[in-house]
Amino acid sequence: MTIKNNIHVLVVDDELSVRVSLQGWLKKFGCEVDVAEDGPTALMMTEEHLYDLMLLDIKMPGMSGVDVLKKVKEDSPGTIVVMITAHGSVESAVESMKIGASDYLMKPFDPPQLSLLLEKTSQQRRLLVENRLLREKFETRTGFHNLIGSSEAMNKVFRMIRDVAESDSSVLLRGETGTGKELVAKAIHALSGRSFEPFVAINCGAFTENLLESELFGYEKGAFTGAQGPRKGRLEMANGGTLFLDEVAEISSKMQVDLLRVLQEKQFHRLGAPNPIPIDFRLISATHTNLEERMEKGTFRKDFYYRVNVISIEIPPLRERREDIPLLAECFLDRYARETAKRFSGISKDAMRLLMEYDWPGNVRELENVMERAVVLAKKAHIRPENLPFSDRSGQRPLSDSSLQTIIRDHIGGVLEKSEWNLSRAADILGINRATLYRKLRKYHIARPVDKVESL
Amino acid sequence: MKASNPADEDDRLKTLILPIGDSVGRDILEIIAANIQAHLDMPAEILPDVPLPPHAFDLKRNQINALTLLKDLRERNFPPKARILAVTSTDLFIPIFTFVFGEAQLEEPFAVISLCRIRRNTDGSPAALSVFYERSAKIAVHEVAHTFNMNHCQDPDCLMKYMPDLDAIDGQELIFCPYCSRDLKSRIESG
DSSP, rough: BBOOOOOOOEEEOOOHHHHHHHHHHHHHTOOEEEEESHHHHHHHHHHOOSEEEEEEEEEOOSSSSHHHHHHHHOOOOOOOEEEEEEEEEEEEEHHHHTTOOOOEEEESOOOOHHHHHHHHHHHHHHHHHHHHHHHHHHHHEEETTTOOOSSSSHHHHHHHHHHHTSSSOHHHHEETTTSSSSHHHHHHHHHSSSTTTTEEEEEEEGGGGHHHHHHHHHHOOSTTOOOSEEOOOOHHHHHHHHEEEGHHHHHHHOHHHHHHHHHHHSEOOOTTOOOOOOOOEEEEEEEOHHHHHHHHTTSOOHHHHHHHEEEEEEOOOOOOGGGHHHHHHHHHHHHHHHHTTTTOOEHHHHHHHHHHHHHOTTTHHHHHHHHHHHHHHHOEEEEEEGTTTTTTTTTTOOOOOOOOOHHHHHHHHHHHHTTTTTTHHHHHTTSOOOOHHHHHHHHTTTTGGGGGGGGO | OOOOSSOOOOOOEEEEEBBBOOOSOOHHHHHHHHHHHHHHOOOOOOOBBBOOOOGGEEETTTTEEHHHHHHHTTSSSSTTTTTTEEEESOOEEEEEOOOOOOOETSSSSEEEOOOOTBBBBBSOOOOHHHHHHHHHHHHHHHHHHHHHTTTOSSSSTTTSSOOSSHHHHHTSSSSOOOHHHHHHHHHTTTO
16 A cells, blocks of 8 residues: 655755655655755744654755754754765764754665665654653643643642532632633532533523523423423523532622522422422532622622532632643643644744743633634744734733732823823823822822922 | 657557667566566557666766656657656666665656666675566566556555565565555556
8 A cells, every 4th residue: 555654854955966866755655745955944944844854964055954953953853853964974963963863874875774764753753643642641630620730729729629529518619710610610520429410500690680590490481471481490400410600799689599598498499380399409609709898798698608608719810820831831732733733843932931921811711712823823833922912012021010009000100290290181191081080099099299299 | 859769659558668778688678568568557668779868877976867867858759648667787876875776756757777786686696587587577567657656555565665675676576465556557547
């Protein structure tokens, strides 16, 4: 059967006859072959494609093969590089082996040498694929039920998940948007004794009060205008399993009372139904807001709070576990590369530095979106800074430890300085009216420097 | 160099065997023709010999540059559907290799084989005539198959496998694996 080894080879040699003969010879082995006549061209091509094998002449005018090798080993460590050398340059060949070349061939060489090399490359390629699969397995081990992270902060979360999974207590997950609260809820469910029963999630913030009521409790035919037939609610669907209430802080006080009753009595009524339905589920809630503050303001009921918050798990924002960013970014790169059938050799050092320095207000979800976008936009074999949406603004920005209040105060102060403390002009620039600006000056204790007070 | 050999006007698919120089014996040319007819199921004709283009001979290496010779063949006039198999007694090389038994570039109708290295055994002793004939036939059929865009084959018992040395050639029967056989047949039928 015709060989289709799918090995992508780049032949780099300044001699046309060498390029032509190697290209013709390799094609008969089913290889996809590109050629480059000098180092810079070869490096441009390695940015565009991911090569399995590079046959690289050591002695070329301009950039030497050794210099090309150094760059290739830095950017595409997976490419197997074999140096082609003449009699006089064996020392360079040995030096190349120290830098990372896999082998060298002294030209002219016997045809069997090259066929053996191809066989070796094929095997090495298989090993690389195997290695990638094992790494993926390892990554799922460094993660936990689709939650990825090897930081101490995440390990603490994983331990908590294991500890609470077996109990039936209600769990409250706290964390910023995009930290993976639903994944944590799913992990708890998966490790619990209810794992073979349904996991039913509902985003309470996405429904109006009436809709949320019918969505949760279900209804009988004629319960309200438009209820043309009976329908099961999420509570009923979750029977035996886990109910996940996302954005629990958005539930109205009336609905909190209704749910509290369900939790206490372990039964509920479909809307419009006379008879109660017994129900058994584990409740996991999530919020990104401060429920204690809501309680103080009276918008969140104390009794409901204590019912949903038997065990609380805090999920750290990404900026507090930066050491997980490379692992997460590589994981998303692999995922989206597979989905788009693109081949990538990795994330460049500069791009990774940007990813590490960014503050990630949208957390893991934002990182995932950024990597998905980068995979779609990337034209080269690496994810580079220009593929990242914040490359032009926050690239060199030092990390800010400032609180939001400090940033607002500094910004208003800066605008006032710029407008020479002309409050009308400053309010215009800030896009607020004078009264609001006055309030903010009071709130943030912004005062005009003493030497300029006279002109205020 | 145009039309130095009698260009055949008919456009039937066939292999034209072109001896390079006058040192290639008629007997071996006829054996090659017969094997091409038998194994590729297409007519094979022997053309009058032509002199070796001087620029194809590398004086330093004392070998013919196969790529230069193939380039020279491209500039000659041949019937449109014909496959051209050049046969030489001189040793062949392509620039990066020490030698080759034969050479054909995919997507081109030209191939060249050398009888130089197959006249002797690995230990340097003269090969028996029957062995020499067999080797010639195998290399010729293999290279002509390349002109139909056939790649090398991974089946160790197929004539299209890569045969880097005499042991590999001698250990191979003159048969294709079922996949290559079917593939080659359909390529030959479609011209």
